[in-house]
Amino acid sequence: MNLIFLHGSGCSKNVWDQQLSFFDGSIALDLPGRSNGEVLESVNDLAQWLIDYINDHALENVVLVGHSLGAAVVMQAALLADKNIKGIVLIGAGARLKVIPQLITSLSALVDKLASIPDSFLQANENIPEPFKTNINAAIKENGAQTMLDDFNLCDKFDVMEQLENIHLPVKIIVGEKDRMTPMKYASFLHERITHSELTVIENGTHMVFAEQAEVVNKHIQGFVERVIA
Incomplete structure (x- = not known):
């Protein structure tokens, strides 16, 4: 089983990092648009990029784990x-x-001012x-406002509400009880x-629940992977 993690x-x-140290041999990828390639125009393009990665590396029996945009x-x-994807885990998903217009406006202003x-x-x-926390925040600041703006624009265009019935793989949905960005009603809809x-709701968890309560979330991912393998 190959476990691949995608960030938000x-x-x-x-x-x-707390997942990679728990799951031996797991992989975490940087989405394009950082130091590893051009910005893609849609979530569909990102999905095709991911599938190309899986095929190029001859990975089989893959479980994908995504948070927010990654989800x-x-x-x-x-x-x-x-055919190589055997199950998916969605954390903080919708x-x-x-995206609220004010956030796009604020990020655009930061980009304009450098x-x-x-x-x-x-x-x-x-x-x-x-x-x-310090390591994650440092990486976000290094990526910069343009990267965050590009990512939020991708989120803003994303909509698979009418396509969910076409997902036939096993799916684990994890949401923090106090997630305000992708609240529990989003997870319930999925x-x-x-x-x-x-569906698993993590008590007192927020949008970054997988990093806040890594031990708890890792156990839920592990149980799901074991069921998919079985």
Whole structure:
């Protein structure tokens, strides 16, 4: 079994450090648009990029784990029905990820001024333990406002609400009880419309629940992977 992790908007693969140390041989990828290639124009393009990665590296029996934008990419990849994908885990996910216009405007202003990302944009990471919080925040600031803006624009265009019934893989949905960015109603919507899905709500978790409560989330991912293998 090959486990691949995909991060959310503005982030880098280091958000998954607590997962990589738990799951031997697992892989975390940086989405294009950072230091590894051009910005892609849609989540569908990102999903095709992911499938190309899987095929180019001859990976079989793959379970994909995605957070937020990464979860959108994972869902889109599942809809492309690649034979090597055996299951998916969606964390802080939504079938549609509309972004409030004020956030797009604020990021655009930062880009125009060539300004760095202020700490106010990192409040969602407050409950992540050290040193992971500092490392994650540093990577976000290094990626910069343009990367975050590009990612949020991809989110804003993403919508698979009418396609969820076409996902036929086993699906694990994980959401933090106090997630305000992709609240529990988003997770419930996914669970109701994806036939082979199971939903787990993490008590006191927020949008970055996998980094806040890594031990708890890792156990849920591990149990799901074991069931997929079985």
